[in-house]
Amino acid sequence: MNEKAPQPDPGLIMKLSTAYWDSQVFLTANRIGVFEYLADRDKTVEDIAHALDTHVRPTQLMLNACTALGLLEKTEQGFRNSEIAKVFLLPGKPTYMGNAAKYSDDLYNTWGKLEQALRDDKPMLEASQYLGDDEERTRHFVYAMHNRALGTAHALTGMLNLAGRRQVLDIGGGPGTYSCLLAAQYPDVHCKVMDLPRIVAHAKDIIASMGQQERVQATAGDYHLDTFPQGNDVVIISGVFHRETQQMCQTLIEKAHASLVSGGLLIISDVFTDKGGTSPVFATLFSLNMLLTAENGGIHEDADVSLWMQKAGFAEIVCTPFPQPMPHRLIQGVKLND
Ligand SMILES: C[S@@+](CC[C@H](N)C(=O)[O-])C[C@H]1O[C@@H](n2cnc3c(N)ncnc32)[C@H](O)[C@@H]1O
DSSP states (O other), rough: OOOOOOOTTTTTHHHHHHHHHHHHHHHHHHHHHHHHHHSSSSBHHHHHHHHTTEEEEEEEEHHHHHHHHTSEEEEEEEEOOOOOHHHHSSSTTTTTOOHHHHHHTTTHHHHHHHHHHHHHHHHOOOOOOIIIHHHHHHHHHHHHHHHHHHHHHHHHHHHHOOOTOEEEEEEEETTTTTHHHHHHHHHTOOOEEEHHHHHHHHHHHHHHHTTTTTEEEEEEEOOSSOOOOOOOEEEESSOOOGGGGGHHHHHHHHHHHEEEEEEEEEEEEEOOOOTTSSSEEEEHHHHHHHHSSSSOOOBBHHHHHHHHHHHHHHEEEEEEESSTTTEEEEEOOOOOOO
């Protein structure tokens, strides 16, 4: 008998061929202010088109697609935000993720150059653009980090125990969000956030907006070039390794080690892959995102980081995944007594 093997389902190919349609509908709606305009009330298509300076017929099609994707709901009158949009896409809410989406939106054209990046082996967006040179991109980058950090903060702070620790150094601390939340949780903790000058300018505003300017200090520094301030009980390196080579990650671990007191804690938080580099899916895609946007961008394996920490003189090394759906993992280790 010559039985035919069942044909594989073509659904995956169909989904992957058009996945950017979904993204572009969401990112465009977010950019032109659909969710903000609707806030907590429903509006007619004509009202929405008038307020957003768009034409009625294409706006109707766009709002239909937003509804199908779960971002809006259709009402007797017109359209209103879905529950998800109300929680995550209204500016001013602590759960707001619209800035993180704006940063992804900024990278849409960069992702269109993936083939070029493979051929040239270089990023398609100069990192300096979003690290200071382009004011708008830099702002989106810093506030996207802030949004994301607010989202992951409860998980992170819940996974840490800083009881008895006082001096925290936050390397590449970006907006300073994690430091502010730790300062809020631990009244004896003082944090130093070290980052590039144009990032620090925004960080100071964010730290003040979180009311932590007394105990969280943002200072300009380059972690490649500068020695780390000494005498820290804790060093945090979060979201930094994915833009650095293996060699530089090891150097940063050594610098952290030198700056910690005996018994001090090193906390590394990032997106990491499992052994072999092919899972989880998000980490493999984020690796390409970093290839496109940073000179040495790419994701590391968490097992390698643990090994580097051990080599540098850390013990009690533990790797813990953040709760789903957050893709991050936390690696902690304690500096052995000198
Ligand atoms: C993805 S962000 C992580 C921010 C924050 N730690 C967090 O986890 O939300 C990486 C940070 O590293 C900073 N950075 C990149 N190169 C740097 C350098 N040479 N010296 C200091 N900071 C740098 C960036 O400005 C950015 O704030």
